[in-house]
Amino acid sequence: xxxxxxxxxxxxxxxxxxxxxxxxxxxxxxxxxxxxxxxxxxxxxxxxxxxxxxxxxxxxxxxxxxxxxxxxxxxxxxxxxx
Amino acid sequence: xxxxxxxxxxxxxxxxxxxxxxxxxxxxxxxxxxxxxxxxxxxxxxxxxxxxxxxxxxxxxxxxxxxxxxxxxxxxxxxxxx
Numbered sequence: 001x002x003x004x005x006x007x008x009x010x011x012x013x014x015x016x017x018x019x020x021x022x023x024x025x026x027x028x029x030x031x032x033x034x035x036x037x038x039x040x041x042x043x044x045x046x047x048x049x050x051x052x053x054x055x056x057x058x059x060x061x062x063x064x065x066x067x068x069x070x071x072x073x074x075x076x077x078x079x080x081x082x
Numbered sequence: 083x084x085x086x087x088x089x090x091x092x093x094x095x096x097x098x099x100x101x102x103x104x105x106x107x108x109x110x111x112x113x114x115x116x117x118x119x120x121x122x123x124x125x126x127x128x129x130x131x132x133x134x135x136x137x138x139x140x141x142x143x144x145x146x147x148x149x150x151x152x153x154x155x156x157x158x159x160x161x162x163x164x
Contacts, residue, residue, distance in 0.1 A: 026119035037108035041136050051135035053127040054120075 001070070003077025010066050012074065015058065019081045027055055036072075036079035043071040083152070085159025092148050094156065097140065101163045109137055118154075118161035125153040 007013065007020070012031075016023050020031030031039065045051035047063045063071070089095065089102070094113075098105050102113030113121065127133035129145045145153070 023117060023120075026117040027123060028117070029120045030116055034112055035105060035108040035110070038105075038111045041109060045135040051133060053133035054123050 001073065003073040003075070006066075006070050006074050007077060010070065010074070011062060014062075015055075020078045021081070025055075031078045032081035034079060036075040039075035039078055040072055043075065044068065047071075083155065085155040085157070088148075088152050088156050089159060092152065092156070093144060096144075097137075102160045103163070107137075113160045114163035116161060118157040121157035121160055122154055125157065126150065129153075 001009070012020070015025075015028050016031050020034075023030060042051060043063055043066065046056045046059045047066075049060070052060075066074070083091070094102070097107075097110050098113050102116075105112060124133060125145055125148070128138050128141045129148075131142070134142075148156070
């Protein structure tokens with residue numbers, strides 16, 4: 001599946017807003033235009049527990065249902081959003 | 083001191099590039115336009131050790147020399163960079 005479809009299907013927009021541009025709280029990061037390697041590393045680290053600070057607990061529950069291949073597609077998509 | 087001056091004085095650009103726009107490696111995040119609350123929380127969490135994943139070890143050494151007041155000024159500055 002493509003990253004844009006997965007972004008919505010995996011409910012990323014629930015917290016990060018449409019296209020990663022409008023987080024619902026300022027404690028959440030904007031994602032659009034971010035380096036894809038960085039984005040993928042954060043998703044993997046939150047899933048594994050290597051990153052657990054701040055609001056990562058909320059993210060961990062969401063990313064439990066996202067495979068590494070899907071994470072990579074989402075990261076690639078977000079990195080290309082202006 | 084103002085955030086833009088601190089951004090350079092504290093050597094943030096060494097890894098994140100001018101104005102936080104051009105990290106030297108894709109494993110580092112872009113910072114321009116990011117939510118200031120998120121940015122401040124990450125700096126504090128890396129300094130305290132609450133966030134230690136990925137390249138945080140490199141960042142921890144840098145942020146050891148930055149006060150919370152200075153972090154807040156840097157976060158405010160970066161959040162306003164287009």
